[in-house]
Amino acid sequence: MNQKELKALASDWSVATLIILLLVSVIAIYPHVDDKGNIATNLQYGLDLQHGAWIQLESKGEVVGFTTDRPMDDFLTNLSKAADAEVILIDESHLEIRKSYTQEELKPFFESAGGEITTYNAGVSKSTADTVKRILESKINAIGTKDAKVNTLTGFNNVARYIRVELAGVDMKQAQEIVGKQGKFEIRVQTTGNETEHVLSGDTITSVQLPSQEPPGSDKWGVSFTLSDAGATAFQEAAIKYGATADPENHNLIMLLDNETIYSAPLSDDLAVQLQTQKIRQLYASTGTGKYGSSQASELEIHLRAGALPVDVSIAGSGGTSAPLGERYKAMALLAGILTLITVGFVIYYRYREPGIVLPMVLINASELVILLGFIALIRFQMDLPTIAGLIAVGGTGIDQLVIITDEILHEGKVPSPNLYLKRLTRALGIIVAAAATVVIAMLPLALMDLSTLKGFAIITIMGVLVGVIVTRPAYGRVIMQILSK
């Protein structure tokens, strides 16, 4: 091939795209030698390919569709009392009960509160699940574990029942300790200057609400929380004793989590006056206005919970891989990938006996894999064993389709004229697109459902098929024509 032909080939859109994608992928994968002298890449591995542990938590609650003819507030209060659980309204016809009940058990509670159950799903609302996720993340971050992932598994109906926590580099026992650990929360009051005194600790906080605006719609954010009776008494006594009610400005109330200040503000004037004469169980900590206030409120909410989750959870599954096994699986996966390519190369060579066809085929096939790995690195997807099987399967279908293209074009053993060539390439691509569409459709349910670890596998397979159909296979058609017309 002379230089002119090479140039023409490279300026073909599909070949050009292939080259650009390859370059981008190699940059994304970023193979390099790390400081320990090992070969490293940007690829991330799932917990079956590296040392780590995972825990699957199940939320103890349910999302119930309902109707009622009572005023909403009354209904919710009565239902909460009857079920002896926190009840949260999700929208006008759905609510969340933060305690585990079956539909049969709930029925009498709804009847007594004046309502009826229309749908029942175990789990919690997406927003509650997100709160759980945030709390778990902040806990894990506080411990300084890197490479942690918390995923809520939300179904089609927007109900999240399971949450999966993945922690790299720790074993299962440590992981359970991290997830189960609670922080030490304390409220102190400023006495004189920088001196402070203990007022109450986290166990006297009975519930924490979601961040809210006070008054509603004012964009002034804060979090309200409820104290136990004993907590409220301690709060009132301390406030009076240390002068916070008489002179709020000089006696800030300070909240600490694990001995670090997370909030410090004076009593509001109203509250100071009220506290003089009565104990107050419902408190509201304001955090400011606008976006800043709202994000501070979310932070504070988590801190107030001191690592306690808004809903009880139980462990629905857990597991872990030791470091040596992870290393071995990684080596095996790499070996499998390389061996597959070589075997396929041999089979193709056995059939065509023509290096001019076999070489581009294997190279295009390998480049599909590189592009997919680049994509995986780019979206920081954690590769696990099923994903690797998916990659190898994509490689397998890829080579199949290159065979279709080659055989369509070489029909009757003659090298076609450019016109006929284009007609045949189009026909071959027609077959390929139909075959590819079936694979994409077959994988789509998995990509949309939350079937645990299979989601990633499905996404990678679909991506692989798309890259193949849109870029690499047309490029192969172009390259093979150039070679055959020699």
Place this chain on the structure above:
Amino acid sequence: MGLINYNIEKYSPQQLVAIPLGLFVISLVVIALTITATGMPVKPGIDFSGGIAVTIITTDSNEQLQATFTGYPLSEISDMNNGKFLKFGTMGDPQYQSLSELINQKYPDAKIDQIGESFGKSLQSQAVLALIFSFIGMALVVFLSFRTFIPAAAVVLSALADMVMTAAVINIIGIPLSLGTTAALLMLIGYSVDSDILLTNRVLKRQGKLNEKLMGAFHTGMIMTSTTLAAVTALFVVSWFGSVQILMEISAVLLIGLVADILNTWLTNVGILKWYVLKGSGK
């Protein structure tokens, strides 16, 4: 491939379809028996029924392992290249804690996976749904791309036969349905229609004699399947050698499925297609 001398011309459509039809019926019986026994078309593994799977690297014998884990619901020990794969039934939290401590202490390099019963159950129904949706989706694409009923139905029927035969064989050799094998079955839906689409396309859309088109398609199709078989065999060998349980199961299911696919493409699908063309409604 020169090694295979298969002359489609020789056989009538009825003869072609007879063998796979017999196997299809036997497979259905196997699946029906499995459904009566377990409630699922394929025996659910730990991923779906709950339980604990442990991979350890050890030279201990099965008896030694049984002695180590007396008091725990150890249900299965399988050999791997240089280790063992253990399965336990579901157990309460305290028992699980003590089991995982025992394993950590005796076999620190283990891989443990525990799936709760309720989580497994919820996955199970989703997996079945995913398989059904996939299959319907595939059928829709096939009908849309051919727009003639009998050839399209032949492709869908071959794919169905692939799935049914594969399911029957994995029941017989005892591979349980796990997340990995579900993925493999889904992959098969995509794989199996590859060669069927090629075949139908060649026969319906190309000019020429029927038998020549069939032989041409067979030639190309066999290369395709043999490359895929080669790739999957390589995966199977490596995963057996390295005792990677999940990859072994996935590749085993794919291998079985590909063999079933050869049968169904070049007997079932060819048979129906030949009958359709000879009947005179094709070109």
